[in-house]
Amino acid sequence: MNANSFSSAEARDPTLWVLTISPIVWAVHFLLSYGTAAVWCAKYAGPAGSLWTVRVAILVYTAVALAAIGLTGSYGYAAHRRGAAGLPHDDDTPEDRRRFMGFATFLLSSLSAVAVIYAALVPLFVETCQ
């Protein structure tokens, strides 16, 4: 037997990067919101200027981000629920490893969604660049 004769279920599966998709979406949403506000206030609106443009922009970012996180999360949830085995997904099989990855993806998506909503709450209350 040599290394290549192992079953390579792994080769077709998503790699560990799948765990990071939703947190990366959160990070991009966060940086875009911060960057848009910073550039808008510094270059265009001035210290007391209106924040309306930024508020609309962040709303759009939020919708896109939540959609992307939602898709990732539902993929993760489906992977977690596949088959008959329940938590804690500690079986020594590629199937349980996939379920674990799915569940972790789902949890990270949930956290990312909460963090995106937290950030989106800010422009609800802040109206100017002050």
Added chain:
Amino acid sequence: MIPDAGTTRTDVEPLAQAPPPAIQRGQVERLLRAWKTPTGWRYWSAVNNSEVGLWYTTATFIFLLFAGVLALLMRVQLAAPNNDFLSAELYNQAFTVHGSAMMFLFAIPVFEAIAVMFLPQMLGARDLPFPRLSAFGFWAFLIGGIFLSGSIFFDAAPRGGWFMYPPLTSTYQSGIGPDIWLLGFSFIEIAAIAAAVEMIVGTLQCRPPGMRVNLMPLYAWYILVASAMILFAFPPLIAGSLLLEVERAFHWPFFDPNGGGDPLLWQHLFWLFGHPEVYIIFLPSVALIAMIVPTFTRIPIVGYTWVVLAAIGTGFISFGLWVHHMYTTGLPGVSLGLFSAASEAVAIPTGVQIFCFLATIAAGRVTRSVPMLYAFGALVIFVLGGLTGVMVAIVPFDFQAHDTFFVVGHFHYVLIGGALFPIFAGAYYFFPLINGKGLSERLGRIGFWIAFAGFNIAFLPMHLTGLRGMPRRVFTYPDDLGLNALNLISTIGAFILAGGIAVIFWDLFRPKGRQPYSPRNPWKAGTLEWLAEMPGKPWGVRSIPEIDSRYPLWDQPNFERDVDEGRFYLPDAEEEQRETIVTSPLDARPEYCLRLPGPSFIPLVAAVTTGGFFVFGTFYQWTLAVISLVLALCVIVYWLWTGTAIVPEKPEKNVGLGLTLPLYASGIRSVSWWAMCITMLALFSAFMSLIFGYFFFWTRHEDFPPDPSPGPGQFWPLLAGALLLAAWGSTLVARNRNRADAAGGYYASLAAAIVLAAGGALALLAGPYFTQLDPTTHVYPATVWLLASWNGLLIGVGIIMYLYCIARRAAGRMTATYDIDIANVTLYWHFCMLMAAITIGVIAGFPLVA
């Protein structure tokens, strides 16, 4: 657990019969010879993880004591109003060195040290994939640490506080203190990135066969996350230190408003590092608790996936917090709000893992023990620090508490609860793995209660001291502010805490000659590190097991016996070489057998010569610094030439259990390819920090870039782009020609790449040169020059790599099949090309659209 119908089990069982005793004896002898620790003065050439980890941990503990003594001196000074025990000058040095040493010489390196020592054993690996890199990291750390700590004895230490804000550390400090900080710590940060490379590759590729990601010990998850964080957190500080040092040494005004610079850029870059760093410290420490709790509750951790969520989630969100250190700098309210929101959000994953630990404790039967005592203490203190953290994350409250003793109280609760107590818990738990002997339960309990009480007596009152208005970092205070009693109590508490730590240190370092060896697996734990014999053997693990469970020692029958009798993989060292198994990242399928290097003084010499550059640079002795750097380059090339990418004597070998593995891998399966990739990610994030600087200046100034733009124009940068693109293409051709075993084409395309790359670098520098940009006059030319020079330097290193690859093939050390060198150099050039493209887009393109 209900296994699925149709589950694909690819399990390999250990040998049904143990090899005959004579064969086992032969195997053990060969393994011992391969893994022998050098003796006498050559002991210091050891690179084995158990030795390097031990030196590393010991050194960090000594720095902890040193920084702790400085804290006591400060507390003596503050014990009474108008005290003159320390001068203002010395007090400034004391708090700067205290904070810097605690962070850079204890908290971060101790996590690397502990991981170097125990991670391979937790992963059932013989060692980490780059033992000499670990040794280099340790020596670099030691040199940098002694350099920084020693400066206070010459009245030359930095005085700007551990976050070194300019202009306090530029215009107002002419001595070498800030240079010591900037260069000394840059050196240590390089060591930290080296450790991160080691940990990431180790966790992902050196797990034992069958240890799928859902079976990994939680410690490995935490270390993976913390190491990945280092790659994105440390580079901004390295970039910031580069800017500040260039400003101090060559007067390029990055932070000087007179030249268009802005001190706030430093704060951004520093805290882009500084806040994630808190979690880089916290995660590996709480990881120790995640290993301890299941052992003493006798059940698997409750909510394994939730803890993984907590580690990864915290890792990400902690990068969205940096501005909460800058609430009072006048940023727009919406920016503050965003960072406040993220600061509240990070409390969620942080809390989740603590609830998982509590749930495990509630679900199991807790055995009373000293490690659990420290773990409980840690949780109590950390939760209190976390709660005040949620308070200071709220902007209006922070306006009140900013730069007061409230913050000092808050972060000591976080760091001592989140790092120091867990590390003590880990020390009591893991100590038998170090020399086969346990620590004293009695001393452990006494030390705990004294330290726990002292800590709270010292730091709880500080919240009140701060709310009453006492700013941090003042060397004294007047008599009539109502601060006298609180400060005196804090001082008394600090000495009690020191007494507790003294007891713990006595227990750690007291001679244990007559004490009997601890029984094997004294705590009846379930994870792999407890396979170790008492006292341990240098080989890490006798045979590399096949893993079926998160707690193999609990769940896999006859596991210890099977490992000991060599019934698993690599039970022998037929060629008497150090070897371990490299596996795939998800399911840990064996991929190849990695030969590891043995003892060597090269890492030490490399650290000394590299350190020389930083030490001489501190004193502006640039000639000596450059000589030292050239020497370092020679040593590193020698190291690579003699010790890496060695063509094996046969293509593959039998590693036992009927499995034959290759002895060499290049490209994406190779550990060295990943090491290069990770290193380049770190360099890339440093580069992006410089790009951030460019756009930061754009938002801060009306005239950045100036209109009309004085340089570098478009011609030279675009020419550079074309030449570098051609160099990159030639590199790809060279790699493919080598694979096709076409030596002529390989050499020709590399020669072309050298010429093209050199031309590209010169053209990139020609832009600012011919448009006569003077970097000392204004921040715009300084930024353009810096970006061009950064690329020039990387391209220069890339040219050395080309020459190296030519020599490797010519010397027969690289062939069409064994092509690690050119594969990794190609990867390096992918990143170089990316950075050059971004640079050209920014310096040539942005002035057109701005």
